[in-house]
Amino acid sequence: MTNVIANPYTSADWNVLYPLGIVALGALAVLFVDLVSKKHAPKWLTLALAGLSVIGAGVVCAQQYGQNYDAFGGGFLLGGFAVVMQELVLVAALGTLALYATLGDEERMAGTIALLLWSTCGAMLMAGAANLMTIFLGLELLSLALYCLCGLRENAIAREAALKYLILSSTASGFLLYGMALLFGSTGSVALAAIAQAPVAGNPMLWIGCALFLVGLAFKLSLVPFHAWSPDVYEGAPLPVTAFMSVATKVGALAVLARFVDAAVPSAGAEKLLLPLWIIAGISMVAGNLGMLAQHDLKRLLAFSGIAQVGYIVAALAGGGALGLRYALFYLIAYTFMNLGAFAVATAISTQAEEGSRLANYHGLAQRRPFLAAAMTFFMLALAGMPPTAGFVGKILILSANVGAGYAWLAGLLILGTAISLYAYAKIIRAMYVRDEHAHAREAHPVSPLAWASAAVCAAVLLVLTFYPLAPSNVIPLVR
Amino acid sequence: MNPYGPVAIYLCVALAAALLFTFLPGLLGRGKPNPQKQEAYECGVEPTSAVAGRFPVRFYLIAMLFVVFDVEAASLYPWAVQMHALRAFGLIEMVVFVIVIAIGYAYVWKKGGLEWR
Numbered sequence: 001m002t003n004v005i006a007n008p009y010t011s012a013d014w015n016v017l018y019p020l021g022i023v024a025l026g027a028l029a030v031l032f033v034d035l036v037s038k039k040h041a042p043k044w045l046t047l048a049l050a051g052l053s054v055i056g057a058g059v060v061c062a063q064q065y066g067q068n069y070d071a072f073g074g075g076f077l078l079g080g081f082a083v084v085m086q087e088l089v090l091v092a093a094l095g096t097l098a099l100y101a102t103l104g105d106e107e108r109m110a111g112t113i114a115l116l117l118w119s120t121c122g123a124m125l126m127a128g129a130a131n132l133m134t135i136f137l138g139l140e141l142l143s144l145a146l147y148c149l150c151g152l153r154e155n156a157i158a159r160e161a162a163l164k165y166l167i168l169s170s171t172a173s174g175f176l177l178y179g180m181a182l183l184f185g186s187t188g189s190v191a192l193a194a195i196a197q198a199p200v201a202g203n204p205m206l207w208i209g210c211a212l213f214l215v216g217l218a219f220k221l222s223l224v225p226f227h228a229w230s231p232d233v234y235e236g237a238p239l240p241v242t243a244f245m246s247v248a249t250k251v252g253a254l255a256v257l258a259r260f261v262d263a264a265v266p267s268a269g270a271e272k273l274l275l276p277l278w279i280i281a282g283i284s285m286v287a288g289n290l291g292m293l294a295q296h297d298l299k300r301l302l303a304f305s306g307i308a309q310v311g312y313i314v315a316a317l318a319g320g321g322a323l324g325l326r327y328a329l330f331y332l333i334a335y336t337f338m339n340l341g342a343f344a345v346a347t348a349i350s351t352q353a354e355e356g357s358r359l360a361n362y363h364g365l366a367q368r369r370p371f372l373a374a375a376m377t378f379f380m381l382a383l384a385g386m387p388p389t390a391g392f393v394g395k396i397l398i399l400s401a402n403v404g405a406g407y408a409w410l411a412g413l414l415i416l417g418t419a420i421s422l423y424a425y426a427k428i429i430r431a432m433y434v435r436d437e438h439a440h441a442r443e444a445h446p447v448s449p450l451a452w453a454s455a456a457v458c459a460a461v462l463l464v465l466t467f468y469p470l471a472p473s474n475v476i477p478l479v480r
Numbered sequence: 481m482n483p484y485g486p487v488a489i490y491l492c493v494a495l496a497a498a499l500l501f502t503f504l505p506g507l508l509g510r511g512k513p514n515p516q517k518q519e520a521y522e523c524g525v526e527p528t529s530a531v532a533g534r535f536p537v538r539f540y541l542i543a544m545l546f547v548v549f550d551v552e553a554a555s556l557y558p559w560a561v562q563m564h565a566l567r568a569f570g571l572i573e574m575v576v577f578v579i580v581i582a583i584g585y586a587y588v589w590k591k592g593g594l595e596w597r
Contacts, residue, residue: 003565004565004567005562005565005566005567007569028580028583031583031584031587032583034587035583035586035587035590111587111591185484
């Protein structure tokens with residue numbers, strides 16, 4: 001007679017993973033439909049299935065708002081924070097699907113979309129992950145699918161991007177893993193809460209572990225000394241993948257970082273432990289914006305812009321106050337819509353032969369496509385943090401959090417970075433509104449309604465967020 | 481002794497051994513090269529082609545597909561050992577797992593991943 005091994009998890013644990021499960025099931029369904037159809041599944045069916053699963057997951061996830069539950073022995077913490085982060089990832093996935101509807105080729109659609117959905121699952125897992133194992137599982141699920149997605153384009157630059165991403169991201173994972181091993185070794189626990197509150201003094205292994213862990217995360221977030229991969233990868237990857245990458249990977253890694261900071265702050269040595277993080281956030285704000293000045297490709301430009309934007313968000317966490325976290329989250333929400341909107345415009349002016357990402361494609365756009373030019377101007381102003389947009393409100397909130405937490409020097413760097421970035425964003429706006437003598441020579445092709453609509457939705461959301469800055473309040477505590 | 485002491489000793493020994501085997505031959509050996517010694521070692525048989533040759537990328541594809549099924553086999557085995565102890569829950573988990581793998585397998589098959597092109 002054998003002993004029965006009791007299942008340690010109840011249905012309450014599994015319920016937490018419903019949104020994730022729906023997305024994963026959607027990916028399988030997409031593959032299955034492609035399998036049973038004669039040659040390959042029609043594009044609309046693939047996208048409809050994927051869209052349904054993402055929206056379904058979003059609805060189920062929204063219903064979990066307000067619940068607090070530590071699932072899987074603290075591996076996945078359901079709460080306001082996890083719900084908001086998961087919804088952001090799902091928004092990114094939905095926006096990317098809209099871009100794929102415009103740009104993707106039918107033959108490879110099913111495999112691509114399935115990978116995209118699995119990548120979404122990884123980011124969603126990271127959104128709620130609170131111990132080292134779930135963090136790593138989510139990160140690898142997110143990254144592995146993205147490596148493949150980056151290379152799914154028939155040219156050398158895409159392959160270069162995929163290889164670069166694979167190698168550099170694996171290196172970062174190595175740092176992260178080694179850091180995790182040291183953290184576990186020095187504290188005997190995998191839970192973030194237990195690790196971050198272990199006594200720091202006289203424990204060099206914990207110090208080194210924390211340092212390596214944060215370096216790994218900074219790599220994934222492409223904060224400045226570890227940022228060199230992101231412009232090249234963004235440039236090479238297909239446009240929808242770049243859009244997804246620029247939002248989902250950052251949401252996932254920021255979720256982990258926010259949890260770690262939130263857990264670390266009550267402990268005694270936190271101020272010293274986290275100071276390097278604030279310093280690299282400050283450097284990112286300035287260096288990212290400086291790097292933007294020299295770019296002639298929208299994707300590269302937005303990569304550098306993303307480096308700076310993540311710098312702002314990380315800076316908002318400085319001091320570890322509850323308010324800073326809420327404002328970081330608000331800015332992240334705004335950033336999601338700014339970036340998705342900008343990529344939607346780039347997709348709308350793309351053709352099958354050429355992605356509309358070179359700056360030259362925007363010359364005289366205002367004459368050909370006044371609406372798209374206006375929308376792009378709006379997104380650029382939002383990224384720069386100009387008044388009628390959520391970017392402005394977000395920056396004001398971050399500044400107030402910084403000054404309130406006693407990090408006025410970060411606020412100063414933020415203002416400096418913003419001033420530099422203005423020039424780069426204005427370059428695109430100027431290109432669009434400058435009179436173009438060859439305007440009639442450029443063939444005006446029909447604009448995809450879905451790309452048009454997603455640009456409009458993003459602009460509307462940004463406008464609404466300006467007047468109703470909904471910084472979600474139900475996100476504390478992150479770690480129990 | 482620090483519980484991690486043995487690990488440190490092990491690391492030092494491993495490093496020393498590797499360095500020793502790398503540099504000792506150069507120090508002790510007398511270099512008398514001849515054409516036979518310069519050839520690549522192929523079990524004593526004379527090499528028939530260039531050793532540093534390129535080989536087709538499809539080997540990687542096969543290797544990758546193999547890993548998938550290897551992982552499946554590796555997770556089936558412990559489950560089979562503990563099947564009675566895990567009860568219905570274990571069975572359901574494994575059925576779900578196998579279905580997922582099976583869809584992937586069928587997909588690879590249909591897309592021509594198993595053809596030797």
